[in-house]
Amino acid sequence: MLDSKFNDPFNKVLLILNALFVTINTTDESVGFRERRKILDKQAKSQLRFSRILDAATTVFSQKGYKDAAVDDIALESQTSKGGIYFYFPNKQAIFLVLLEKMAGLLRSRAESAMAEEPNVLKKGDVALQTMLQTFAGHRTLTRLFLVEALGAGREFNDRMMEIHASFSKLIKDYLDEAVLSGTIAPLNTEIASAAWFGAVNEVVTRWVLTGQPAQLEEAYPALRELLRRSIGLVEK
Amino acid sequence: MLDSKFNDPFNKVLLILNALFVTINTTDESVGFRERRKILDKQAKSQLRFSRILDAATTVFSQKGYKDAAVDDIALESQTSKGGIYFYFPNKQAIFLVLLEKMAGLLRSRAESAMAEEPNVLKKGDVALQTMLQTFAGHRTLTRLFLVEALGAGREFNDRMMEIHASFSKLIKDYLDEAVLSGTIAPLNTEIASAAWFGAVNEVVTRWVLTGQPAQLEEAYPALRELLRRSIGLVEK
Amino acid sequence: MLDSKFNDPFNKVLLILNALFVTINTTDESVGFRERRKILDKQAKSQLRFSRILDAATTVFSQKGYKDAAVDDIALESQTSKGGIYFYFPNKQAIFLVLLEKMAGLLRSRAESAMAEEPNVLKKGDVALQTMLQTFAGHRTLTRLFLVEALGAGREFNDRMMEIHASFSKLIKDYLDEAVLSGTIAPLNTEIASAAWFGAVNEVVTRWVLTGQPAQLEEAYPALRELLRRSIGLVEK
Amino acid sequence: MLDSKFNDPFNKVLLILNALFVTINTTDESVGFRERRKILDKQAKSQLRFSRILDAATTVFSQKGYKDAAVDDIALESQTSKGGIYFYFPNKQAIFLVLLEKMAGLLRSRAESAMAEEPNVLKKGDVALQTMLQTFAGHRTLTRLFLVEALGAGREFNDRMMEIHASFSKLIKDYLDEAVLSGTIAPLNTEIASAAWFGAVNEVVTRWVLTGQPAQLEEAYPALRELLRRSIGLVEK
DNA sequence: CATGAATGAGAATTCATTCAT
């Protein structure tokens, strides 16, 4: 259960991130250069520690799982004190949530910009898939959190995880709907199809994370691409 | 972490199950009818309690998740005592593992027999999918354990879960390989394809478990079936 | 703040006490002597530990104050484990509350029976006062809890403490009201008078607890008695 | 427990107060008017902040109790920083002690001057009582600290509180002794009587603080006055 | 076999205090 001091963790976490962002980019013209320098130093230090904690948390959660990871472990790994962590985060959940959001944001933004850059509608799906596999491949520990630990981390996270799942499915669904509308593919149940696509990618990546196969995640791309294309009736010439 | 007295819980559990099975089916001819009657009563009672515990565990794990479920909760729910549970199971992990195996066995056996009963090679996949969806639909709480709680339940279960995932993928892979060999479908990377298929089904079912959509899981069957068939190049006339 | 598992601590505590009492006195006729003996042994052991914890708590709370007393301290002092304490009490508050109720009950019951035994209306007040001073004198550590620690122990206890204060004032008020009705004394504001009487006794006892003066609390009796009697217009001949 | 660097907090606080007082009243003739002006401004600012902290502390301690009040809370309420508070006070205890002294001083000085202004010996007690009730009524939060939180705030404060209690009892005792000496009242144990008087007033006021009865504390005056007067043998004509 | 009392190693979280900037 979330405690009363932090009853809407997501918004809080976003606030934290926003606040951090704003702080970092603020340059109050009313303070002199010397002062500004000092403030920047402080912010830089603060930011450094913030991300040191996040990195440590990624490692620890990924190694032990959410429940088995102790805040003490994260403190140790991040070279901070327990109190230090609680200065930056209201509780353990919040750290995990920030990490989840981080990975989700990373994946989404990369996939979206890759699709935006690709003019050919037919190829949009391909580049998105490729980008996602690359992103997963480049963040193996975060990927572990995202795909392995997150669902089972506790009731508290289930809703948020389903929202995240839904948002990715939505991305896919929009793409499929557009393809249907433009006549590129025949009508189909895009609701189920998008979930299935997401699940297919998920499982291939999860397998890679947990068993190391295929050695390079990207190797799965061609086969996966063809599978997905075919599943909606796109046939290779 | 597994403690030293029980460092391969899975084998232990199988031993337990075997032992139990043996006990139940033994009829030592050297004891008289009266005695035998008593023993059977005892066995029946024992078996009853054993499954009461499993049922309770299903409920409790599904409601609270593996880590948050206390052995006390299971004792309460199963109308036993903590000590009673520890008579039947060496530890908490073992209970969870038995449930996992139970679900996996259920799915596998039903899918296998459905496929065995279907002579038409092309339709074997369909009946397997349909059977699995039906089985999931009929055991929502076990399904939750299997798909949501199991992965994140802790490092201890990851290996076993991947084995289970692998065994299902293998089932699918064998089917696809056979279809390729028989020339029904064109050659493809069945390794990836089987993982993708499994993942696709997983996600659709997980979505149903966590969000209740679609209301009846079986509704997803036609769309999913077409998607999977097409993905391997089988085209509806 | 009281946590959700124990949101009406008083009733819970009373239930605990009642349950204990009932358990102790139950002799289920359906079990044999041997069994009964065993059960009694268990109960006796249980009761012993329960009161060992209470005794330890009295000492520790009295020495360190409610807030500064750690459950660990009580565990140490009672030769139990922390877990053992939490087996008998749901939380730290509950231990303190039981102690408070115990002292309040002791005082009230002794005062009431002393008054009941004294036929002379005029002397009822005297014996009550004397009995209370004796009771306080005989339980110095409990008295400390009751008069010094309890009020400041935290917001959670304030309401209950005022109820206890009120109940004692009520005792006094009833006595005064009766005296007024019977014409023994002239009408007066018994509401204020009873609070004042209670406060007067409180302060004298508190002074004794904290400074050791007078050496024997009972020495204060004659002066206090005369003071209180006079305050309501009863003049010594 | 007091830490070694500040093992006699009370004296330290008095030193602080003295130092502050000296600072405020110092006008070093060797500095020019401009400088002096600056210093005065600074002193004024300093004094302002000092009392802002005290006010905030009154509120916070009264709301949460001594132990549960965090220095952070006081910092927030006083619009200062934690560091700022530690500039003015050596530790949390000191803040509480200053508040206690403040209330005690207020009560004592008002009572004393009221008595000094009243020439009629018989009426001195009345005006003292009335003044005290008025003072309590005018500072409800401070009163809460003084009567409810102080005793249970921790072992550290017990001695000082008993000194304060004693000093008030002394005031009363001196008055009673004088009355005895002057033959106004018959000899009595003024030691006990003064404690009882103090306790009687305490309880009536505590009841008001915690339960809100009587609505106006001053309403209790007539009844209380008569009670106390009679208790020492002064009878209304 | 069943019970449930007992244990004790953690777990998350709080907060007075310090001190570099």
Next chain:
DNA sequence: CATGAATGAATTCTCATTCAT
């Protein structure tokens, strides 16, 4: 002087597991 980041000891409470009865 003021700030607030950092520390880490201390606290309450939980729970898997054991074992005497």
